[in-house]
Amino acid sequence: MSILLNSDTKIICQGITGNQATFHIKRSINYGTKVLGGVTPGKGGGTHLGLPVFNTVKEAAQATGAKASVMYVPAPYVKSAVIEAAEAELDLVVCIADGVPLKDMLEIKSVLKGTKTKLIGPNTPGIITPNQANMGIFPENIHTKGHIGVVSRSSTLTYEAVLETSRAGEGQTTVVGLGDDVLIGMDFVDILKLFHEDKETKAIVLIGQQGGTFEEAAAEYYKSLKNPKPVIAFIAGRAIPFGYKMGYAGDVITGGRISAQDKKDVLEEAGMIIVDNINDIHLRLKEL
Amino acid sequence: MNIHEYQAKKILNRYGINIPKGGIAYTPVEARRTAARVSSKGPWVLKAQIQSGARKKGYFLEKKTGNGGGIRTIKKRTEIVKNAEQMLGSTLVTIQTGPKGKTVSRLYVEAFSRVEQSFYIGLAIDRVNAALTLLAANTINEDISNLAINHPEKILRMPLALEGKTNMAQVKLVMEFLRLPKKCGNSLKRLINGMHQMFLDYDAAMIEINPVGMLRTGALVALDAKISFDDNALYRHPDIKRLQDDYEASDRELLAAKYRFTYSEFDGSVGCIVNGDGVAMAAMDLLAKQGVGTACFLNVKGGVDKDKIISGIKIIMTNPRVEGILINILGGFLRCNLIAEGIVSAASEVGLNVPLVVRFEGTNKDEAKDILTKSKLPIIMAETMEEATKILVKSMEVND
Numbered sequence: 001m002s003i004l005l006n007s008d009t010k011i012i013c014q015g016i017t018g019n020q021a022t023f024h025i026k027r028s029i030n031y032g033t034k035v036l037g038g039v040t041p042g043k044g045g046g047t048h049l050g051l052p053v054f055n056t057v058k059e060a061a062q063a064t065g066a067k068a069s070v071m072y073v074p075a076p077y078v079k080s081a082v083i084e085a086a087e088a089e090l091d092l093v094v095c096i097a098d099g100v101p102l103k104d105m106l107e108i109k110s111v112l113k114g115t116k117t118k119l120i121g122p123n124t125p126g127i128i129t130p131n132q133a134n135m136g137i138f139p140e141n142i143h144t145k146g147h148i149g150v151v152s153r154s155s156t157l158t159y160e161a162v163l164e165t166s167r168a169g170e171g172q173t174t175v176v177g178l179g180d181d182v183l184i185g186m187d188f189v190d191i192l193k194l195f196h197e198d199k200e201t202k203a204i205v206l207i208g209q210q211g212g213t214f215e216e217a218a219a220e221y222y223k224s225l226k227n228p229k230p231v232i233a234f235i236a237g238r239a240i241p242f243g244y245k246m247g248y249a250g251d252v253i254t255g256g257r258i259s260a261q262d263k264k265d266v267l268e269e270a271g272m273i274i275v276d277n278i279n280d281i282h283l284r285l286k287e288l
Numbered sequence: 289m290n291i292h293e294y295q296a297k298k299i300l301n302r303y304g305i306n307i308p309k310g311g312i313a314y315t316p317v318e319a320r321r322t323a324a325r326v327s328s329k330g331p332w333v334l335k336a337q338i339q340s341g342a343r344k345k346g347y348f349l350e351k352k353t354g355n356g357g358g359i360r361t362i363k364k365r366t367e368i369v370k371n372a373e374q375m376l377g378s379t380l381v382t383i384q385t386g387p388k389g390k391t392v393s394r395l396y397v398e399a400f401s402r403v404e405q406s407f408y409i410g411l412a413i414d415r416v417n418a419a420l421t422l423l424a425a426n427t428i429n430e431d432i433s434n435l436a437i438n439h440p441e442k443i444l445r446m447p448l449a450l451e452g453k454t455n456m457a458q459v460k461l462v463m464e465f466l467r468l469p470k471k472c473g474n475s476l477k478r479l480i481n482g483m484h485q486m487f488l489d490y491d492a493a494m495i496e497i498n499p500v501g502m503l504r505t506g507a508l509v510a511l512d513a514k515i516s517f518d519d520n521a522l523y524r525h526p527d528i529k530r531l532q533d534d535y536e537a538s539d540r541e542l543l544a545a546k547y548r549f550t551y552s553e554f555d556g557s558v559g560c561i562v563n564g565d566g567v568a569m570a571a572m573d574l575l576a577k578q579g580v581g582t583a584c585f586l587n588v589k590g591g592v593d594k595d596k597i598i599s600g601i602k603i604i605m606t607n608p609r610v611e612g613i614l615i616n617i618l619g620g621f622l623r624c625n626l627i628a629e630g631i632v633s634a635a636s637e638v639g640l641n642v643p644l645v646v647r648f649e650g651t652n653k654d655e656a657k658d659i660l661t662k663s664k665l666p667i668i669m670a671e672t673m674e675e676a677t678k679i680l681v682k683s684m685e686v687n688d
Contacts (some may be wrong), residue, residue: 013589024621068339077521098589101521102413103491106450109418125620137590137621139650159618159650160673180565182419190307208567212415236569260569277577278570 002174003149003202004092004118005068007132012039012060012069014081017048020073022098024137025049028070031140033133034065057081057088067093070126070135075099078122082108086117092130094135095121098180105183112185119185124177125155136177146171149284151188151194152207153178153214154236160278161205161234168285173201178214188218196229203230203288205281206272208263210237215263220271231272232284235260289517290339291531294396296513299490300497303482306475306509310398312337320371323365327399328515331363334371334397336380338390339533341498341514349389353378358392359572360401368397387555399510403501407466408432409479410496411448411487419447420673422454422480422489424462432498443562450488452482465641471506479508491521540584540603547596549588551603556581558680559610561601563588563622567673574677580684583609590621597630598637605638612643612684616673619650628656632663640665647676 013025016038019130026049037052037060044055054060057069069090073081078100085093100122112119117146120127126136139159144233148165150172152158158177165172178184188206195201208215215235226286237260268274273284297307297493309326313319323332336343343358353374360371381389410423425435425443435442444465448454459477466475482496494516501511522529537545544551550565559573559580562568564632568585575582584607588600604613617627631646647670648656660667668683670676 020621054441076523090348099520101491101524102493102518103450103488103521106413106418106420110450139618139620142650152566154569156562156564156566156618156620157566159620160567161650163672182413182415187416207566209569214416217416234570236566247536260573277574277674279574279672 001198002129002132002177003194003198003201004120004174005127005133005135007032007034007129009034009068009092009133010064010066011035011068011070011133011135012054012057012064012066014057014069014085015073015077016040016051016053017043018072020204022049024072025070025115027140031134032131036066039069057084057090061088061090064099066090068094068135070094070096072096075101077121079104079108082119083111086112086115089115090117092125093117093119093185094126095119095179095185096124096137097121098123100181102182105181109183109185118190120176121179121181121185123155123181124179124184125158125178127174129174130172133245135159138175142166143175144171147173147202149173149198149199149201149204149209150175151178151190151195151204152193153180153184153188154207154209155180157207157234157236157278161207162277164281165205165285167282170285173198182212183184187214189221192218192221192231196225201229203285205285206231206233206267207278208233208235208267210235210260210263216266219266219272222267222270222272228271230288232275233264233267233272234275234278234281234283235263235267236278289519289522289528289532291515291517291528292337292339293513294337295333295531296495296515297510299481299515300495300499300510302511303486304341304478305482306507307513307659308333308398308401308509308511309315310396310627312396313372313395316369316372316376317459319395320365320368320421322397323368326397330365331361331400332376332397333400334360334362334368334395336375336392337393337394337396338380338385340380340384340390341496342382342384343380346380348375349379349381358382375599396670401503401511403509403511405502405505406499406511407468408496408498409483409500410494410498411483411492412494414445414447415551417447420450422446422448422458422484424466426466426497448484454484455682459553468502469506472502474655475508479510490525491518492516493518493586508599523673540607543603544586546599547600549586549596549600551584551586553584554582556583557609557611557684558582559604559607559613560585561588561604561613561627562619563590563617563619563651567616567618571614571673571677574674575614575681578677578681580681583611588622588627594626594630597626598633601630601634603640605634605640610642612680613645613681614676615644615646616676617646617650619648619652621651623652624648624650624656625652625659628659631667632659632665635663635665643680644668645670645676645680645683647671647673
């Protein structure tokens with residue numbers, strides 16, 4: 001088992017003819033991911049990497065039966081691309097681009113509310129289910145199949161967390177990068193829920209960072225669970241001095257709770273296992 | 289991107305929000321002239337234009353500056369030049385600037401407003417609820433930063449629509465929450481609508497008016513104003529981008545920004561080069577645990593352009609504070625060999641006279657290690673991030 005993505009998930013790629021997309025989709029296909037086609041407006045009817053290219057997501061979804069999209073479109077076009085995927089009623093959209101404007105994300109989130117489409121990202125390495133499928137830019141060679149679910153808000157620390165599971169002699173069910181941005185699609189609570197329901201997942205590694213209140217929401221959710229699976233959590237950013245900022249509105253929104261130490265405290269109180277050093281994760285995993 | 293108070297006020301004023309009469313001054317003589325223009329009798333307010341809150345409670349590093357903070361109310365005309373002399377060119381430290389403070393290059397000279405009541409109002413994005421949110425609070429007894437932590441229930445939070453105007457029921461709610469008299473109803477409506485519209489039109493990330501003052505007539509006036517813009521949307525607003533104040537950033541920050549890297553400076557002695565803010569934070573945490581602070585970190589993100597990477601590495605190598613360098617790269621899209629080539633080129637150009645520890649993982653890791661070994665540069669390679677920080681801290685001790 002896995003969450004969100006497996007070897008049967010039918011995928012299209014939005015922006016498939018771009019350089020980045022070409023490089024990563026080739027790798028995804030080689031990994032076994034079921035990529036069935038791509039979308040580049042104006043290039044419909046042609047082929048790329050041996051896959052059919054369509055003008056719209058709707059056409060691509062109808063022709064291929066795809067239910068998910070990984071998009072490599074540049075930030076200014078992300079809003080229309082995600083909304084198009086939602087209108088085509090896809091289940092899952094993974095958005096790799098960084099630099100999506102806040103207002104565009106506010107509008108995306110508001111549109112998605114009324115649909116069944118789930119968004120991962122933006123500014124994320126994506127999702128990978130080892131030995132099955134890769135929707136994103138993960139270095140596949142560090143992943144192995146196993147029983148640990150990994151969810152991370154920091155892109156590159158996701159890789160570090162994966163390496164830690166290997167050091168513990170374990171592998172991963174699914175690895176999800178939530179994205180580094182101020183506003184993101186699915187958050188810790190959404191992914192923890194899925195890992196909690198997934199039979200293969202025995203334990204979860206959670207990587208948070210200072211800023212926002214996603215970790216606080218995760219703590220609330222975790223507290224509400226009966227028989228929760230063990231979660232090992234690391235929060236980056238304790239050494240960063242606070243106060244290099246402007247205005248108070250951020251503090252007001254979060255009630256002042258944004259430092260890494262605050263987050264660590266609420267997660268610990270909720271019953272998660274906290275590590276101060278990311279390279280200690282494998283030690284705690286071995287103890288489980 | 290942040291802008292100065294006077295720039296923020298100008299923009300808000302275009303949206304129908306009242307501001308006190310004021311003008312900018314770069315010299316004490318200009319301050320006197322501007323003061324005469326904005327009010328014949330005074331009092332006047334001299335306001336240091338640095339991008340920070342809490343300027344009034346701030347202090348100057350220089351001795352000549354007297355006891356006043358970064359915002360001074362002046363009653364006598366003759367005191368204007370003296371105070372302007374003290375403030376201009378001096379370094380103002382506030383709780384938001386960090387201990388180094390910021391140099392005051394210009395003053396905003398305003399006519400003093402006599403107000404009956406004042407309050408806080410802000411617009412920001414609630415990340416978990418993904419909503420544009422209006423914040424309002426009475427700040428007579430306690431300032432907003434304390435309220436946020438100790439009495440969040442005393443702050444109104446109200447989601448606003450992503451198009452159209454704030455509706456009348458919402459304005460009424462704000463009025464009741466702040467217990468404002470009826471006479472300021474119209475002015476409050478104009479204030480909230482103005483902020484709301486401005487936020488959406490200009491892709492703001494935060495607007496804060498702290499405080500809003502109520503005049504005897506009921507008219508509301510923005511006594512201060514802060515606006516942050518969404519960096520990711522600046523491409524849609526060239527007029528805002530032009531307001532960027534290069535004096536507020538160091539040369540190294542500007543250089544890094546040119547290459548689309550993120551670069552931050554702190555008070556320690558280690559320079560870090562990483563690909564990801566999370567990795568940067570984790571590395572800083574590990575160094576801090578061993579009692580060593582970070583001088584700066586450069587996040588090269590998913591960079592693929594070798595020339596840019598060389599320039600980035602040089603930023604770190606030439607920072608005089610840096611006594612040791614930690615390079616931690618987890619290659620995904622970014623290929624490790626590219627960083628290795630960048631290190632070798634940068635070192636040959638500017639020299640390498642501090643310990644350098646490198647940890648590579650992921651795409652093209654072995655190729656990268658090979659490049660460094662062949663370069664014969666005194667570079668140490670580590671297997672994990674923790675090991676890398678430990679080796680670096682030890683080498684720095686030996687170097688002493």
